[in-house]
Each structure stands twice: as C-alpha cells, then as structure tokens.
Amino acid sequence: MKIAVCVKQVPDATSGRKLDPTTNRLDRSGEGALNATDVNAVEEALRIKEAHGGEVVVVSFGPTKALDSLRKALAMGADRAMLVSDDAAAGSDLVATSYALAKGLEREGADLILFGQQSSDSDGAVLWAAVADRLQRPVISQVAELTVEGASVTGKRQTEFGYDIISAPLPAVVAVSDAINEPRYPSLKGIMGAKSKPAETLSLADLGADPALVGAAGSRTSVLTLAPPPAKGNQIKIEDDGTAADQLIAWLAEKKLL
Amino acid sequence: MSTLVFLEHHDGLIQKGSLGVLARALAVGGQDVAGVIVGHGVADAAASAGAYGVSNVYAVDAPEFEAPLPQPRVDALEAVVTASGATNILFAASVLSADVAAGLSARLDAGLNWDITDFEIDGGELTARRPALGDTVLVTVGWTTTPRIALVRSGAFEPVETGGSATVKDVAVTLREYSTAAQMVEQAQEQASGPSIEDADVIVAGGRGLGAPEGFKLAEELAAALGGAVAATRAVVDAGWYPYSTQVGQTGKSVSPKLYIALGISGAIQHKVGMQNSGAIVAINKDPNAPIFDFADFGIVGDLNAVAPKLAELARARRG
Ligand SMILES: Cc1cc2nc3c(=O)[nH]c(=O)nc-3n(C[C@H](O)[C@H](O)[C@H](O)COP(=O)(O)OP(=O)(O)OC[C@H]3O[C@@H](n4cnc5c(N)ncnc54)[C@H](O)[C@@H]3O)c2cc1C
Ligand SMILES: Nc1ncnc2c1ncn2[C@@H]1O[C@H](COP(=O)(O)O)[C@@H](O)[C@H]1O
Numbered sequence: 001m002k003i004a005v006c007v008k009q010v011p012d013a014t015s016g017r018k019l020d021p022t023t024n025r026l027d028r029s030g031e032g033a034l035n036a037t038d039v040n041a042v043e044e045a046l047r048i049k050e051a052h053g054g055e056v057v058v059v060s061f062g063p064t065k066a067l068d069s070l071r072k073a074l075a076m077g078a079d080r081a082m083l084v085s086d087d088a089a090a091g092s093d094l095v096a097t098s099y100a101l102a103k104g105l106e107r108e109g110a111d112l113i114l115f116g117q118q119s120s121d122s123d124g125a126v127l128w129a130a131v132a133d134r135l136q137r138p139v140i141s142q143v144a145e146l147t148v149e150g151a152s153v154t155g156k157r158q159t160e161f162g163y164d165i166i167s168a169p170l171p172a173v174v175a176v177s178d179a180i181n182e183p184r185y186p187s188l189k190g191i192m193g194a195k196s197k198p199a200e201t202l203s204l205a206d207l208g209a210d211p212a213l214v215g216a217a218g219s220r221t222s223v224l225t226l227a228p229p230p231a232k233g234n235q236i237k238i239e240d241d242g243t244a245a246d247q248l249i250a251w252l253a254e255k256k257l258l
Numbered sequence: 259m260s261t262l263v264f265l266e267h268h269d270g271l272i273q274k275g276s277l278g279v280l281a282r283a284l285a286v287g288g289q290d291v292a293g294v295i296v297g298h299g300v301a302d303a304a305a306s307a308g309a310y311g312v313s314n315v316y317a318v319d320a321p322e323f324e325a326p327l328p329q330p331r332v333d334a335l336e337a338v339v340t341a342s343g344a345t346n347i348l349f350a351a352s353v354l355s356a357d358v359a360a361g362l363s364a365r366l367d368a369g370l371n372w373d374i375t376d377f378e379i380d381g382g383e384l385t386a387r388r389p390a391l392g393d394t395v396l397v398t399v400g401w402t403t404t405p406r407i408a409l410v411r412s413g414a415f416e417p418v419e420t421g422g423s424a425t426v427k428d429v430a431v432t433l434r435e436y437s438t439a440a441q442m443v444e445q446a447q448e449q450a451s452g453p454s455i456e457d458a459d460v461i462v463a464g465g466r467g468l469g470a471p472e473g474f475k476l477a478e479e480l481a482a483a484l485g486g487a488v489a490a491t492r493a494v495v496d497a498g499w500y501p502y503s504t505q506v507g508q509t510g511k512s513v514s515p516k517l518y519i520a521l522g523i524s525g526a527i528q529h530k531v532g533m534q535n536s537g538a539i540v541a542i543n544k545d546p547n548a549p550i551f552d553f554a555d556f557g558i559v560g561d562l563n564a565v566a567p568k569l570a571e572l573a574r575a576r577r578g
C-alpha cells in the first residue's frame with residue numbers, strides 16, 4: 001500500500017503569524033514548522049504502513065525551505081518526501097494550490113492520500129475536497145477513526161447531528177481529525193536517518209503543470225484591504241506564580257461572577 | 259439569477275446557518291437571489307424556504323442524494339450553476355458544506371473564500387470580509403473571476419422569517435462515477451443526555467490539556483464549586499473523553515453563559531465560534547502563545563493541574 005500524506009509548512013507559533021502589507025500575503029520569512037494537525041496524518045499513515053506494509057511519502061507544495069518541515073515527517077518514519085516548489089507558485093490560493101498539489105499527487109499514484117485537519121495559517125479545512133475533485137477520487141473528511149481493509153477505507157467522523165460512518169474504495173482521499181491519534185515523537189535514530197532519506201523537489205515544469213493555473217496567475221481570489229480587528233480592550237493575562245487562582249477569584253468577585 | 263444560496267437540510271428542515279446566509283443575501287442582493295436544495299424527498303423543504311423571503315428555489319431531488327455526502331452535491335451544484343447562470347454561490351459553514359464548496363471550486367475553477375463574517379452584493383458583484391490568522395487581522399476579500407464561491411462562518415447571520423412562498427424548479431443531474439464511490443455505511447444520531455449546557459450561567463470547558471478522560475474530574479469539581487455545567491472541545495469528544503452533547507463550537511453547541519472557563523483549550527476558531535458571546539472568558543493554558551489568550555478576558559499562563567483545584571477550593575470557600 002502506498003500512502004501519500006499532504007503536509008504544509010506554516011509559520012512557527014512563536015514567530016507569530018502576520019500578513020506582509022506590501023503583498024497582502026502571509027509573511028513566511030520567519031521560522032517554519034510542520035503544521036500541527038498534519039503530524040496526526042503522518043502518524044496515521046505510519047500506523048497503516050506498520051499494519052499493512054507499504055510506503056509512506058510526504059508531499060508538500062511550498063517554498064524550498066518547506067523541506068525542513070518535511071524532514072520532521074521523515075524523522076517520524078516516513079520513507080520519502082516530495083516538494084512541489086516553483087518561483088511562479090507564490091500567492092497560490094485554494095484553487096491554484098489544489099491544482100499544483102494534484103499534479104504532484106498524480107505523479108505518485110498513491111492508494112491512499114491523507115490530509116491533516118487544517119492548516120494553522122489558513123484555517124481553511126477545505127483543501128482535500130478540491131484535490132479529490134481534481135484527482136477524481138472519493139473523499140472522506142474529519143475522520144476520527146480510520147480502518148483500512150482490503151481495497152477500501154472506512155472512516156468515522158463527527159457531524160452537527162452525530163456520527164457518520166463512510167466507506168470508500170481505494171484509491172481514496174481521507175482528511176483526519178486531530179483526535180485520531182497521539183503522534184509519536186521522532187527518535188534520535190529517526191532524526192539522524194531522516195537526513196539520508198530521499199527528498200526531491202519538483203518544479204511545475206517537472207510535473208507538466210500549466211503555470212497559468214498556479215500562483216497569482218492561477219488564483220481566483222484576492223485580498224483587497226487589511227484592517228486591524230476591533231480591539232477587545234481590558235484583557236488581563238498573567239503568568240501563574242502560585243497566586244493566579246487568588247487573583248482570578250478576586251477578579252470574578254469584582255465582576256460579580258461568583 | 260446572480261446569487262445562489264445552498265440550503266442545507268436535516269430531517270426535512272433547512273438549517274439555521276443556511277437561512278441566516280439567505281437572509282443576508284436577500285438583504286444585500288434583493289430578489290436576484292435563489293435557493294438551491296439537494297436531497298431526496300426535499301419538495302416540502304424546498305418550498306419552505308419561501309417563508310424566509312426567497313421566491314425561487316432550485317431543487318435536485320433523487321435517491322442518490324439521500325445520504326449527506328459532498329461529492330454528489332458538487333455534481334448537483336455544477337448543474338444548477340449552469341442552469342441558473344449564477345455568479346455567486348454562498349454556503350453556511352458545516353462539515354458537509356465545506357466539502358461541497360471546495361469540491362465545486364476545483365470543478366468550476368472558481369475562487370473560494372472561507373470564514374466570511376460579512377458580505378455585500380453590489381450590482382451582482384460580491385465582496386466579503388473575513389477575520390484571518392486567528393482573527394488577528396480583518397481582510398476584505400474579492401474574487402478575480404466568476405463564479406465566486408463563499409463559505410460563511412457559523413453564526414454570522416440570523417434567519418429572518420418574512421412569510422411568502424417559493425417557486426421550486428427541478429434540475430436533473432448526471433452523476434460522475436467517482437462522486438458516488440464513497441458510501442454512507444451508518445449515520446448515528448446523537449441524543450442529548452444530561453443537563454443542557456445551553457442554559458448554564460457558568461460553563462467550565464475542558465480540552466485536550468486535561469490530559470486524559472480522568473482529567474475531566476478537575477473540570478467537574480470546578481463546575482460544581484461554581485454552580486456551573488461542564489463542556490468540551492471536539493478533540494476530546496472525538497477521542498471519547500466526554501459526551502458529544504457537551505461539545506461547544508462550530509459542529510457542537512453555541513453557548514453564551516455569563517462566565518466561560520476554558521481549561522487546556524487552545525482556542526481554535528471552530529471552538530471560538532461556539533463560545534465567543536460568553537459574558538466573560540477565562541482561559542488557563544500552559545502555552546503563552548495559545549490563540550485563546552487573544553480573546554480571553556482573563557488569561558492565566560500556567561498548569562491547569564495546579565490552578566484549577568485551587569480555584570475550586572477558593573470558590574467553595576467564597577460561596578459557602
Ligand atoms: C469542520 C471542523 C469543525 C470543528 N468543530 C469543532 C467544534 O465544534 N468544537 C471544537 O471545540 N472544535 C472543533 N473543531 C476542532 C478545532 O479546530 C480544534 O482542533 C479543537 O478545538 C482543539 O481542541 P483542544 O483545544 O481541546 O485541543 P488542542 O488544540 O490540542 O489544545 C490543547 C491545549 O491544552 C494546553 N495544555 C496542555 N496541557 C496543559 C496543562 N497541563 N495546563 C494548561 N494547559 C495545557 C495546550 O497548551 C493546548 O493549547 C472543528 C474543526 C473542523 C475542521
Ligand atoms: N501547501 C500544501 N501542501 C501540501 N499539503 C497542504 C498544503 N496546504 C494544506 N495542505 C493539507 O491540507 C490540509 C488542510 O489545509 P487547509 O485547507 O489549508 O486548512 C492540511 O492539514 C494539509 O494536510
């Protein structure tokens with residue numbers, strides 16, 4: 001079984017997320033990190049491989065420095081990494097991203113394509129459905145429990161009304177929820193080994209992708225203006241030095257909330 | 259017809275979120291707005307939209323649309339967009355609608371903006387606003403081509419009942435093979451059990467920071483001390499730590515207690531939309547960068563295992 005896991009590099013939580021006011025695009029100049037919920041998708045792929053055999057390849061569309069984050073997935077145990085990267089790709093929106101990523105995934109031809117729950121810099125939680133339509137594959141999203149049996153996958157997922165159990169024949173696209181598993185930490189051996197695992201970077205031309213459908217040219221949405229959100233005012237944030245509970249109780253009493 | 263609003267339904271009723279988006283679309287788009295409903299046996303539901311002010315509803319009604327799965331609905335919407343010539347297609351965020359909207363976006367090579375909290379339609383042209391990057395910046399977004407697809411954040415608009423009736427127009431759809439490959443095996447409706455969290459004045463909510471199912475004892479103890487109810491995030495409900503009926507957020511309940519105390523909750527947007535209207539929000543989280551601190555009125559950076567028991571003890575002493 002060949003499993004592809006789509007992962008994204010996002011700005012590290014400590015370096016903060018901000019938009020570049022000159023381009024209206026996300027400022028990706030700071031430290032990058034592997035998107036947290038994608039780690040659950042990598043973990044799930046590794047468990048499936050451990051149970052059924054096969055190969056796990058992590059696939060990403062992004063700037064070349066995203067390779068650092070792909071190495072983390074390799075350190076966890078993924079076999080190989082593929083980065084789709086191109087100067088013409090900056091500023092891709094959902095439609096353009098789904099096209100470029102689908103091009104990369106077509107080349108891999110995996111039996112199962114996993115996505116994480118959402119990227120922390122876009123909070124879209126939508127990309128898989130667009131990619132599945134491009135690849136003409138069935139899709140199951142928000143999956144909190146996944147089983148692979150023979151040539152099909154079955155996922156349990158929460159909705160507004162309860163739980164759905166959905167099954168689909170392979171090849172299929174599945175997006176997992178952050179509750180699906182507790183990801184492993186990479187071992188020291190895994191971290192060392194990741195350095196020598198294959199990681200290739202492919203351009204749009206390598207994939208035979210039409211540059212007019214990627215980047216700003218291929219995007220169908222635009223950012224018109226940016227503004228600060230309405231201020232919340234009077235927020236208190238304290239570090240617990242042993243008296244936090246007392247301070248909070250005093251505040252609650254003052255606000256007549258006790 | 260320039261604008262279509264996707265009317266999601268369950269048990270024969272159009273969902274509140276869809277009706278809210280419809281109300282806003284009619285307010286800014288006038289009668290150049292139609293509803294679209296997809297399902298099996300949906301004639302009555304389609305007609306019922308008339309009471310919310312829309313006079314035209316497109317219906318795609320066939321057994322293949324019985325299960326609430328997204329991919330057949332992409333085929334259906336593609337057909338309705340073609341039949342109606344619509345340039346704006348609006349969805350209220352939900353587990354189902356997000357996948358339909360994104361699938362349609364790829365199918366039509368149409369732009370999708372999500373997390374929309376407000377929109378305008380001016381001469382058929384759609385523009386919208388969305389809070390981005392954890393609601394730290396307010397972005398006005400547009401579309402560079404048509405059709406334009408928008409996914410509206412949960413709770414952004416309330417339905418408006420106007421009375422009236424709608425003409426229902428049936429549209430026939432041919433499904434693609436891959437659109438019917440995924441099958442619904444089982445749908446389990448969750449029954450509400452225990453006291454309703456929606457009526458509570460005080461809510462103590464627990465997230466994955468509680469560490470284990472047993473961690474909820476801390477939340478229960480604190481809730482008891484404050485005379486409140488216990489709620490949970492999707493992450494812990496999905497993991498089976500606490501019941502579905504206590505989940506707060508986009509897929510769960512919307513609550514507005516006087517006091518909401520979040521223990522070990524990161525503050526994801528999908529959680530926030532269910533509790534942001536609380537009177538006062540208190541957060542205890544060991545990560546100083548947790549997004550919940552952006553909207554908590556009183557934030558404590560610390561270990562909940564140290565703070566919560568002490569808080570319960572002090573509250574008990576105060577309240578006697
Ligand atoms: C379509 C969709 C719908 C969704 N609907 C919902 C919904 O209805 N409701 C909902 O809640 N979520 C929903 N989500 C999920 C949401 O995006 C988040 O994944 C989820 O809310 C995270 O739950 P959490 O805060 O418990 O876990 P985490 O994000 O893992 O946060 C746990 C927090 O606990 C803190 N912590 C850990 N240990 C301690 C300690 N000892 N002391 C103090 N703090 C500690 C950590 O710093 C962390 O911030 C939805 C997502 C999608 C895509
Ligand atoms: N640029 C990207 N490259 C590869 N995978 C991605 C990329 N962006 C998002 N993803 C995947 O799609 C999921 C949903 O992303 P989003 O719709 O942006 O919230 C993420 O959790 C990743 O698994």
